[in-house]
Amino acid sequence: MDPRPLIQFDGHTVVTLPAEIDLVNAEQITGQLADLLTFASCNRLILDLSKTTFLSGSGVRGLAEAFRQARRRGVSMRLVSQRRAVKLALRLSGADDLLPVFDSVDHALGQHAHAG
Numbered sequence: 001m002d003p004r005p006l007i008q009f010d011g012h013t014v015v016t017l018p019a020e021i022d023l024v025n026a027e028q029i030t031g032q033l034a035d036l037l038t039f040a041s042c043n044r045l046i047l048d049l050s051k052t053t054f055l056s057g058s059g060v061r062g063l064a065e066a067f068r069q070a071r072r073r074g075v076s077m078r079l080v081s082q083r084r085a086v087k088l089a090l091r092l093s094g095a096d097d098l099l100p101v102f103d104s105v106d107h108a109l110g111q112h113a114h115a116g
Contacts, residue, residue, distance in 0.1 A: 006036075013042040014105055017049050021059030030062035037069050045070055046108045049081040055089040064095050078108040 007014040013036065021029060037045065047063065049055070055063075063079065070077035079101045081087060090096040102108035 008040065008042065011041075011043040012046065012109060013040055013044070014046045014048055017047055017052050019051050020054040021049075021052060021062070022054060022056040023058045026056065026058035026062040029059075030065055033062075033066040034069055037066070037073055037075060043075060044109075045075050045077045046105060047077065047079050048105055049079055049083070049086050050105075052081065052086055053083060055086045057089075057093060060089055060093045060095050064098055067099055078102055080105050080108050 006016075015033070015036070017029065018025065033045075033047075045066075047066075067077050077099075079090075079099050080103070081101055082103050087096070087101060090099060090101065
């Protein structure tokens with residue numbers, strides 16, 4: 001599943017991720033994010049999970065790997081989600097300490113994470 005649409009402006013890249021990120025598509029999404037980090041010119045990558053209703057352990061691991069790749073390239077990566085299921089998956093895995101989660105793309109473009 002292709003993580004689209006992709007919006008780029010002012011050094012920011014916003015990628016909308018699919019409704020489900022699981023064992024079936026997590027590896028593909030992780031690979032596509034790695035390609036994006038390799039070839040796109042951005043200083044902030046925002047992964048919009050607003051439409052994501054299911055995030056498996058494989059999905060969390062993929063997001064954590066993308067975060068590590070982004071950090072190595074000097075790119076700030078932020079997640080956007082208000083969905084309880086997504087935040088719970090991140091919290092239960094401990095990834096919420098690594099991956100900053102914002103309530104909206106507008107907030108992610110700003111400075112401060114919003115606890116939720």
